[in-house]
Amino acid sequence: MLQVENVVAAYGQSTILWGTSLEVKAGAVTTVMGRNGVGKTTLLKTIMGVITAREGKVVFKDRDITALGPAGKAKAGIAYVPQGREIIPKLTVYENLLLGLEAAPDRRAGIPEEEIYRLFPILKDFRKRAGGNLSGGQQQQLAIARALVSRPSLLLLDEPTEGIQPSIAQEIGHILQQLVQEKGLSVLLVEQKIDFARQVSDYYYFMDRGKMINHGSAEEMDFASLERHIAV
Numbered sequence: 001m002l003q004v005e006n007v008v009a010a011y012g013q014s015t016i017l018w019g020t021s022l023e024v025k026a027g028a029v030t031t032v033m034g035r036n037g038v039g040k041t042t043l044l045k046t047i048m049g050v051i052t053a054r055e056g057k058v059v060f061k062d063r064d065i066t067a068l069g070p071a072g073k074a075k076a077g078i079a080y081v082p083q084g085r086e087i088i089p090k091l092t093v094y095e096n097l098l099l100g101l102e103a104a105p106d107r108r109a110g111i112p113e114e115e116i117y118r119l120f121p122i123l124k125d126f127r128k129r130a131g132g133n134l135s136g137g138q139q140q141q142l143a144i145a146r147a148l149v150s151r152p153s154l155l156l157l158d159e160p161t162e163g164i165q166p167s168i169a170q171e172i173g174h175i176l177q178q179l180v181q182e183k184g185l186s187v188l189l190v191e192q193k194i195d196f197a198r199q200v201s202d203y204y205y206f207m208d209r210g211k212m213i214n215h216g217s218a219e220e221m222d223f224a225s226l227e228r229h230i231a232v
């Protein structure tokens with residue numbers, strides 16, 4: 001579905017990704033773990049085209065999309081839920097969802113309301129409420145729902161459990177599993193919480209200083225050593 005090949009990315013003089021490679025398989029959740037500051041968010045931004053790769057390639061569905069910006073990547077079928085969610089607090093839940101249409105290949109298709117509200121019933125109840133009045137967990141659900149409005153085939157998710165209580169995180173995990181199983185959605189997740197990662201992930205990459213240093217399937221992963229690495 002997605003191949004990242006030897007990508008180098010930097011902010012000005014400061015190189016963050018030093019030849020990073022990874023593969024996201026279709027209809028599965030691939031999770032990148034690693035300590036704070038190793039470049040996980042930078043990797044997602046580079047895939048989404050917020051940052052342009054200086055070297056290397058991003059290939060999506062056999063097409064080289066390295067040079068596309070965020071709008072082009074969205075049209076190609078990639079959606080991005082940034083860390084911190086970026087809900088517009090003064091807009092209602094429904095208006096926040098409408099923003100997701102901006103990224104849709106065909107805006108006339110409208111918001112897939114039935115599907116969104118089936119997955120996230122709370123958003124139906126709160127659709128007239130200001131986004132800023134939702135709890136952290138509800139805002140995270142809104143951010144994911146907004147990303148789904150463009151009907152993507154690949155979802156990039158940056159630390160969706162940050163600052164939300166474990167029971168809501170688990171609920172979000174169930175929704176992700178549903179999206180993968182029912183719709184064949186592919187997910188690239190950046191996550192620090194091992195419990196959540198274990199609930200949803202099929203494949204893992206472990207990142208350190210801008211490079212992948214270990215990867216494998218859920219069955220192959222040594223979680224005890226992963227936890228030690230992340231904790232240090």
Ligand SMILES: Nc1ncnc2c1ncn2[C@@H]1O[C@H](COP(=O)(O)OP(=O)(O)OP(=O)(O)O)[C@@H](O)[C@H]1O
Nearest residue numbers: 011014016034035036037038039040041042043083
């Ligand atoms: N806009 C920016 N300009 C300059 N440096 C930046 C910028 N954004 C991030 N960095 C630096 O790039 C490095 C990697 O940051 P990044 O956010 O990608 O890491 P991360 O692994 O996602 O960490 P975290 O889990 O804390 O979000 C850090 O040293 C950070 O300070």
